[in-house]
Amino acid sequence: MEIQGSTAHLALLCSPGMGHLIPFAQLASRLAKVYNIAITLLINSENPSNPAYLSLLDSLPDGVDAVTLPLPPPNSIPEGGSPMTKIILTVISSLPHVHSNLTRLISTKSLSALVIDLFSFPAKEMAGQLGLPCYLFYPSPCTALALNFHAPELVKSYQGEFKDLPEPVKLPGCIPISGPDLVEPLQDRTTEMYHGFLQLCTQLFDMKGILVNTYEELEPGVVKTLREPDEVRPPVYAVGPLTRPIESEADRTHESITWLDLQPDKSVVYVALGSWGILNQEQVRELALGLELSGHRFVWVITGCSDALPEGFEEKTKEIGHVVTSWAPQLAILKHKSIGLFLTHCGWSSVLESVTSGVPMVSLPMYAEQRLNAALLTDGAKVCFRPKESESGLIPRDEIVRVVKCVIEGEEGEVLRKRVGELKNAAVHALLEGGSSYQAMAEVVEVWNKNVA
Template sequence: MELGQEAPRPRVIILCSPCMGHLIPLVELARRLVTDHGLAATLLFTPATPTPSQEYLAVAAMVPDGIDLVTLPGPPADALPPSASVRECLAHAIVSNIPRAHQIIQSLAASAPIAAMVVDVGFKSASGIAAELGVPVYMYFPSTLTALSLIRQFPELDATITGEFRDATEPIRLPGCMPIMASDLPSPMLADRSSEVYAKFLHGAREYSKVDGFLVNSFPELEPAVVNSVSGLHHQSVHAIGPLVWTRPAVDDKDHECIKWLDRQPSGSVVYVSLGSGGTLTWQQTAELALGLEMSQRRFIWVVKRPDDDPLGCGSFFGARMGVDEEVFDFLPEGFVERTREVGLLVPSWAPQTAILSHSSIGCFITHCGWNSVLEGLLNGIPLIAWPLYAEQRINAAMLEGQLGVATRVKLTDGGLVLKEEVARVITCAMLNGDGETLRKKIHKLQNRALHALSSTGSSVHAVAQLSDLWKSGSWQI
């Protein structure tokens, strides 16, 4: 280094798998590390499709200065068969890009000190790169402390519980956590123990032991009883650094059709319906949802995706593709669009959710209980209608309704369908005085706790500051 030349800042490398629900909070984490703590940050994003999604392009355009967002090569269009599952697409995208990520990280390490690596849950296999560099590796966990506790203790549960998990009549009881019913477990735990799905999930849970600690998108005030029980579990540190959400709407969000439409609606009058980037419903369920919205006689904004009888089809999970025409709503019940034109707004595939949820016209939020969406709802004090679909979302829904009392959960038929009458019922519960007022009071309390966690004296700010000091000092090696 030449005389008078400023020493390069220690750099944190962040590896992000192809999920928008992971990219958004990891960009926010990088912003905090760069802006508040003087670190440098490089975020490597792995796409799972050859064409970028609208969601990704929107986020990439708003990445703050000082953060290096590097998009790794997407797979060729014919890399996997059309029938490939979401898990297969994720695994292929990640594994195929580890060599490229390795090269980039080695190059960065040659020009500036690497302080730490953060890998999200899909990139567990990349922890060996950190060991090679002699730096700590932390896993970003995009959900609750409760869900982390369950996965970390899954190998022990596998060894001690007999029979299939799906047949259990007693809930799983973990220290500090709410009782978890079998019906709310992640779907791989409900598969046959002899199946490949179960074996891969168990192997993945064992891989959690290979990191130095966890960064969890939650905050102690949300799960106070879980914090102590999960901290130090298996001699790994756990840092609750949430809520990590997108807090800075794009400059042109106010010009979006949704916001202009909301500006014309009465305060607290609109139901916002969005089931996430992967929240595709079957044809029959889409029709029931449409008719239920109409039956409720409430104003609504619905982020609509074309139905698919494989609800976890990759085409929906990885976002709306650029150049794909999604604006033909011919799959909705006959006459629905015309009958609801004056009270509803249909938005194809994607909408500026942060700006929508912060708008005064929103009265409740029908959500798939993806954790990003839940946190955005909490931070805006919006009563929730829980409609979980996959992953850990059923655990989230159970916690939101039974433990925190800030959500009304939809009830399914024996065939797994939410009928139109049920859609109208839960909207009425969330929007009217009585149940709705109770939801609003409880969620406003949680909103205040979440905002305090992000304040200068809050738990999240303190946790990120501690980590930054640890990484810059190198004292993690002691």
């Protein structure tokens, strides 16, 4: 499909978290550079002074106007809540600012649509009141989206808690999903999060279209299933993988990169668990001791819980390990030739960065849809090892040792590396002209161009 010049203008609304912002920023950049769409990117940032955030803003191309929305008032977000609850409350707090920005854009630009993410659904009603078609940018896999579509009927078919589900859930085009691996909001029917999630799932059917940050070769069955025309479900477009390029000098000269330059090829375990995930002290200790006992080199980016490291850990492992307690350039690390394994929380942005860098994974999921992602990567894409948990959910040090050695030393690791290399190459082709993701994006751009007044 040939891309013509465009006069369309889109507003994109992103919820807090670098894992949400990175793909949203890449969506904005790709729409501006490849499809000639003007973009206003409205951002809820949990830390506007974060170097990673500022670096990302600097990387945005001409044609993308980034607007950082004000932070919530002090003490307006309760302490101790789940990451998902904090994100949603932050978005709700920002709605008056979103409204004023959209009103301004409507009066000065030819806005074709508002694109939101999954946590920004409170803005959907506002879009309707302003006469804006509302699209969803879904930053998780199509497997999770399929679960969203089927969740309302799923909860009616089973009355107990899903963690006790006797058989895996089998959705069209998807891998079988065990009860404990279903998304976090479905795990406890008594919570507000559960009821809010089901309400959100029903609202998906009201969207004008859904853009998903995945690609057909990574999830072939479910992408093909959701691309089939449906009278009830909105159109689904697999437009990924959208990951941040390495662009800044700070990325290339970071202390972690300097350390990695001294290590042998494919010898280092990279450990990073996202900007929102914080391990409990016992799991931090077991992970640290497992890394130490494995004897393999590691870079561990640990924020928010570094004080839980065993006493003397950094000193004892200084010959093989490098601990970073602040921001680190994840994509530059993953693309470094010394990295042989990524121990990850399985946030989807991190997953795509690992796959497009050709790095196999070991999963340590914590919240949201991360357990589902881990199952998809292990049983579907086959680019990940999944450690065995104790009954309490703890992954003990011996299990950390086992999976690290399997991937770095064993034949199993070679199989994972070969498979992830295939998916890395497929990701490149998906985004090229004529590729599956290029074509999918062109289809929705054509719709937006027709919406220009």
